[in-house]
Amino acid sequence: MGYSHIETDVHATSDGALVAFHDDRLDRVTADHGLIRELPLARVRRADVGGEPIPTLDEVLEAFPDTFVNIDIKEPGAIAPLAAALRRHSATRRVCVASFGSSRLARFRSLMGPEVATAVGPIGVAWSALGRVVARVLPPRGVALQMPASIRVAGRSVPLVTPAMLRAVHSRGRVVHVWTVNERPAMERLIDMGVDGIVTDAIDVLSEVMAERGM
Template sequence: MRAADHPYFDNDGPIALAHRGGSFYAPNIGRENTIAAFAEAVSLGYRYLETDVHATADGRLVAFHDDRLERVTDGRGAIASLPYAEVDRARTVGGDAIPLLDDVLDAFPETRFNIDCKAPGAVAPLLDAVARHNAYDRVCLASFSAKRLTQLRAGGGTRLATSAGPRGVVALRFTPHLVSRLLHSGAPVLQIPVTHELRGRALRTFTEGLLGRAHALGKQVHIWTIDDPAEMHRLLDLGVDGLVTDRIDVLADVLAERGHPLTPPT
């Protein structure tokens, strides 16, 4: 699939993605992946939000990054081993509940989501949620697991946009003769960091050559997670298609400087 063939990627200018709603934006600190954090990003004009999903022990799909509750809430335990009723009692430092993905999609019907499937148990509920909301045109599904990506593509079919998994990215960057594998993955976008940890070594993942090969295949390239304005400008100057950031205020200013201001809702 080429990015131009999927409505998710239809955007005027670079795609700005608010990482977990914008974790380092002052009003969102300690409130990542909550309705309140997403609302802050949308109020700044963000049309694309990044989030993560886990499934509870009884199969409810929640927007949450960690597999455990402790880091950002007053709850305890692994989400996969807890019933939703217990997860729902946890609160962030701002008093926010952990939202269901259903509630997130309902709350922001005009917003597009990059959704990272964090656990095997989340695959089926995620596909069900996308189908239930008929959200095929406004989601892109991602995972660090090649197996989960394969399952998501098999379950979602050609209507569903997915990102290239780590194996595809490494193949495209370091072994050009394996490009055809990525081409046949169906992924219209590479979502990568500037560097990639491989066998204990920090290797430079993003290069101009990689960008050129991806664009030749009709793929977009989104870089995560970029919070420094100079680095934002450098990557945009090179022609990357999207940036994922925790500093949603900084990226908004950078895009405005470059003639692509975000448009807050009226």
């Protein structure tokens, strides 16, 4: 479909293998069950999603050798295996590593240093979106803010991604990736606003929108 960037999450199995999978358990999208961190890779591989085995991150990097990959560290046991996999595949310059856990990001950065691009942690995203003065005085680490377009507060939708916020973030040399955007009108609005990336499940819809715009 022409995409140069893909996104996945990673979990470590009980024997230290890294699998590209969103949930921490097999139960929701496979006929199997169990926490991935408590199962060996051979056991995880017996589960399937739509007839396909759950891939290891090694397989993802090998299958897409020229593709950029955004990788979300879902649990602490995945940190060291991820660092090893990126070095093993010489993939340190084609990934951006993110996590909802600030401590996980800190540990990963301590292993890899500036060799690998990382996303801004959740506290830094909040500073940048809601407290831009704080973000100027205490700039968070990371090159990409990955965030929803809005959040709900007291039953109201509060926008996080705004033209002013984008200008402030871009002025500090960072980029903004918005998740998870599956509707065409929202894609159109965010692209018009100037976001740098959209994370979507509706890859066919985004492809159409970008093709119509000559992107």
